[in-house]
Amino acid sequence: MVKVIIDQDECMRCGFCTSICTKVFELDEKGETAQITPNYQHKNSSTGEIPKKFDCVEIVERKCPRDAVKIKD
Numbered sequence: 001m002v003k004v005i006i007d008q009d010e011c012m013r014c015g016f017c018t019s020i021c022t023k024v025f026e027l028d029e030k031g032e033t034a035q036i037t038p039n040y041q042h043k044n045s046s047t048g049e050i051p052k053k054f055d056c057v058e059i060v061e062r063k064c065p066r067d068a069v070k071i072k073d
Contacts, residue, residue: 002053003072006034006046010068017069021056024048034068 004024006017017025017034026037028045035041036048050057053071061069 001049001051002057003042004036004040004048004050004057005070005072006036007068007070008033008046010066012066012068014065016064017060020063021054021060024050024054024057025060 011034013032013034015027018027024037024040025034027033028035035045040048040050042049057071061071
């Protein structure tokens, strides 16, 4: 499993992650904050576990304007 973390303090809520990788990232109910989709959430909406590295998650980690998304093996 691979851990994905959104640092909400760094996130500028631009929607980049939710537009690039809809399987893993979505907006919250208010449409304001990025979160991990329920299928992959682990402990809270900012932390997730995915069974493998999705290419789109790696793109988001590399290109997030604020480096708010991290992948940990």
